[in-house]
Amino acid sequence: MLTKKQNLYSVVGKKVNRVDAYEKIVGGARYVDDLAFEDMLFAKMVCSTIPSGRIKKIDKSRALKLKGVAGVFTAEDITGLNKIGCVVDDQPLLAKETVRFAGEPFAVVAAETREIAEEAAGLIDIEYEPLEPVLTVDESVSEKIKVHPKGNVVCHYKVRKGDNIDEAFNKSFKVYEKTFTINYQEHLYLETQGCVALPENEGITVYGSFQCPFYVQGAVATALGLPLAKVRILQCVVGGGFGGKEDVPSEYAAKAALLAYVLKKPVKLILDRAQDLMVSSKRHPMKMEYKVGVTKKGKMNALKVRVLADSGAYTTLSTVVLFRSSVHFGGPYVIPHVSGDIIGLYTNRVPCGAYRGFGTPQVIYAMESMINIICNDMGWDPFEFRKNNALKKGASSITSHKIKESCGLIETIDKARKESEYDKRKKEFDKWNADKSKRTLKGLGVSSIFYGMNLGAKGWFYDKAGSHIQICRDGSVTLCVGNVEMGQGAKTVLAQIASEALGCEISAINFTNVDTNIVPDSGPTVASRTTVMSGNALLDAANKLRKKLVAAAAESLKIKPGQVMAKLGKYYNIKDSHQFVSFKDLAGKCYLDNVGLSEMGYYVSPKVEYDLQSGQGEPYYVYSYATAVTEVEVDKKTGEVRVNKMTCAHDIGRVINPMLASAQVEGGVAQGVGYAIMENMVSEKGHIKTLGLSTYVIPTTKDCPEVKSVFVEDKSKDGPYGAKGLGEPSLMPVVASVVNAVSNAAGHQFEHVPVLPERIWEVLNEKNSSEDESEVK
Amino acid sequence: MPNRNFTAENLQLKDNIDICFKLNSRDVKIKVPCTYTLLDILRYELKHTGTKEGCGMGECGACTVIMDGGIVNACLVLATAVSGRDIWTIEGVSAKEDAKPIIDAFVAKTATQCGFCTPGMIMASYYLLSKYKDPTDEQILEGLSGNLCRCTGYAKIVEAVKAAARELNGAKKEARDA
Ligand code: FES
């Protein structure tokens, strides 16, 4: 329902069609692999076939002899520095002495055709001295074998709240303990990683599929030994990212750029699906030990958590991803005594990094499972229990962040209960399950989340964004921002924000894809930050322009600037809307009057104070909140699960475009359902075995539930028009609520994700023979 | 993208072959390496880049095209099998009058996000709606089940296909009534 206040806006809050839909639909949108340049060479990476070893010899000679091969590059051919680590300097661009995971690139070939490049890659000979690999977090934490000389701990985040955690547990009415494990998740963006590098103007230009063109710029400059200003990054249309194209594309771009720079020809490097699955980063697998104490009154009074996260062979973004785990492991709840240790560990497996939700869906799964166990054991209502412990204005999170504004958690809990018709469904399901003749069991699951907006305390120095707006003399507008459209709808939402602020029609707006020569470093397109960061940066530029346009309109209409209003292509007299001048005419007037209509905008995320030693303070300036309710049906004979329906209530502040918001939620649900019950990456002795879409199975049309999305709009004072982010929250509560639903159907809390049919079948069969033992310690 | 594992022994695989076929109602005559797939021919030789490559192994549907009236994964059709065929790609189909309701519905329902699966989805939807005038939910879900989408969760795609079916039926009815 629109309130009076919301009606003030003419574009924001409206169902505007995606500005980029048509081009994508008719196949006209240009993705990086659609680009071709004269004399272009094709590159192929050559990767380690063992998880750990010393490189004794690399022999390029057979490959170099092949007709059509332009170059074979190894570490020694790098003109700049052989390093690629985005946060920590522990990763080479090309392995030199040591390989640390199966799939680590040690050479890259360029040839006249893809076929020759492929063939040449097979002709590069490498000799290793294999070393014993570290394959589990338990092996890693023992430090018996060191993956890196400095030891196996990538990072260790602590959260300590309250004075004595053991005493707190002693005072608890009941204490629950359980260990959970969770597997990788692969992004599986439908467009594999890729880029094209072109030598230009004594420097290099790189086109590609990126989430952070500025990381790529930095990585290319480092590898080539060039100043940043000689490296230009141009964003193509991106075929999905989900975190997988945050830092990882830098690795490929730097290799392609190196080849292009030295060979003086355009070089295209597109990963094939199998290589993409093998070498690109994943969501961290984790082992999570949870202990929760509750009071008689249904309050959580103590929480102790230890998480071991498999960071893989290199740090990549583990330090920032796991920081998020350390803030979110206790969920959106008030718990007075907390002790948490989140430990990232090196292993000889593929590096893990950014993935939609950034280290939180795993810990949310564990925390919300604990709540499910508690509620089932005590017979407490899952919604009332969550509300009883929920964060609200004036309350403090596990990091002692006192919430001051924009906290709609409790409303999401109430809405999710109501909109899902939970109480009615629960009765129906209980009746259904009591009927032993039924082939299936039905279950309902709940989960609630919060999610810190933007990059927070650990990434504040990246947390800025620039924009550029230019109004042409015919009233058409070009925008350029530093965050990318990767499918989430950024261009549309940002065009809405700009059109509202400029008072022009949305059809007047044209987007220039990110160009590092036009906009300043705007950090990565992650952390659900684009609407807020680029939106605010656009508002900054738009407000400067609007001032000029208002002055010009006042002059034309012979009224005071204070009397001018603008919307949908008209600047008019607030007292008489028939008296107006069109946006187009205003632009023309400014042109003739030599009033420049080109402005830069800039925005910096609100500063937060956080103490990393104790894990106390304000890790993020504001949070989004959500509650999900899931309905599942489990086949007793096969253990197969059908997720029938999911109701998601999100507080994302102002909803800029309700249609795109529900689209985000549906997409997040599908990805979460896959993660919860289908997607099983198999890794044996450090080798990923599921290197295709028939073995790493993601949801199809037949696997996705009906999704009902509802929104709570508790506006954030720092967001453009009060907006917060949605990209990641859309996925975050999904896994936990699906697993809780399956667990409630089966009568057993599942301790490993993905919950596969074979495990469910096993549990149902065991249950038939013996009674389930209590989870209570 | 399939693992083209060339070795010294089978270099004759590099031989070129001549093929002729119809592409979006035009005749095409072309010489291509015999190891090429229809997808390679479309994307690399003919610069018809609307058809996408998501896996190169027949597993994702991004490369869906219409061949002799049926839908196929272009990445699984070898060059030698292309000769004499009647091929339609997104470039040709999207220009057809009867595809317009599908395109409009995909826009209106936000049935695309990153868009990488979308041309393939349009091809599968176009084929589906040519086969069933008024498809049931089951037929839509089945008809699109070979096309993976990682972004949308499919709900809006299914809605778009339903809306397009309504539109197409309405339009046909109008034409009949007139
Ligand atoms: S590219 Fe042909 S099915 Fe995936």
Ligand code: FES
């Ligand atoms: S819209 Fe991205 S894969 Fe379908």
